[in-house]
Amino acid sequence: MLVVMLFLIILLTSDYSKVHADQIQLRAFKHQRVNCNERTVLQCNSSSLMPLNGVKVFWKKLEEKDFECDPTSSNIPPGFECNYTREALTLTISNPTPANMGTYFCCLQMDSGHAKENINVSIGECTGEFSNQMAGPKQIQCSFNGVYPKAIINWFHYDNNLTANSTITSLLNSDGTFNITSVLNIQDDQKRYNCSLWSLEQGRYLNQEIEVPHHADSSPSSRVRTQHCLSWTLILLSLMFSLRACSFL
Structure with missing residues (x-):
């Protein structure tokens, strides 16, 4: 009898908990x-x-x-x-x-x-922040930082795809976003280029237009030559003024 009572108590307690749950x-x-x-x-x-x-x-x-x-x-x-x-x-x-x-x-x-x-x-999509700069003589760099999902960068001049003349790096951030940077080697005298972020998942472009600064065409060696020419010009002018002053004495 005692065993039966204990069994009933356990059974009722179990059912009570189940009902409450x-x-x-x-x-x-x-x-x-x-x-x-x-x-x-x-x-x-x-x-x-x-x-x-x-x-x-x-x-x-x-x-x-x-x-x-x-x-x-x-x-x-x-x-x-x-x-x-x-x-x-x-x-x-x-x-x-x-x-x-x-x-x-x-x-x-x-x-x-x-x-x-x-x-x-x-x-959803993280558009991130865009920046660009001259990476060197005849080199343009553009970056998209904090973007998601993963993407690639393509370069265009109007309809002309220049991506083959570029290099790209992609870094994964701790928050799951990506920093994507590409450097384009300029092979002509065009001033405007389009840096386009292509989302692999979204299947669409985020376009940014870049204008090359006028001084970007000058290589370091050409700038040095220009400085030398200016120096010699100043020296010749100084000599001319000195000779002219001596002629009046």
Whole structure:
């Protein structure tokens, strides 16, 4: 008889916990595409048929086992904020980058049960920052820093593709973006060129026009020769003035 009573107590306790666990529900949009560098809030809506006493809420990330954002903790991951009300759990990504992509779990845990829901986060295009300069005599350099997804640089003069006369380097940053730089060897006297970033995933160009400075055509040796000519001219003028002054004496 005692054994039967113990079995019934265990069975009822198990069923009670299962019922309570089923009464906790979390709902969220499972797939969210966020804009690069634009503050974003992930949200899980919560509901329960029972008072949530002693509840623990937190966020986890599938790809990072040490990631945990707990609203009650002071140890919040850098660049994130998390909050909880009886209706919702929110995770704010202050400055989303490709490194923030992945699967996030909003978790609700209590003695009588637990619930979790996942949100898969992807990120849109990062346009980055453009810059250009003269890399040397007859060489133009253009750079796109902080771009995503990975891309290549093509060079054009109107419809003439000059990419074969260039070199390109691509570096991966810690935030998942790329720094892409290309140097074009100029082989004519044209002044305007187009540095075009071709996105391999997006399948489109981001065009930047570059104008070669007038002094860029002068090589170091030609500038030295020009300086020498000016020096000799000044010397000859000085001699002429000296001779002229002597003739009046």
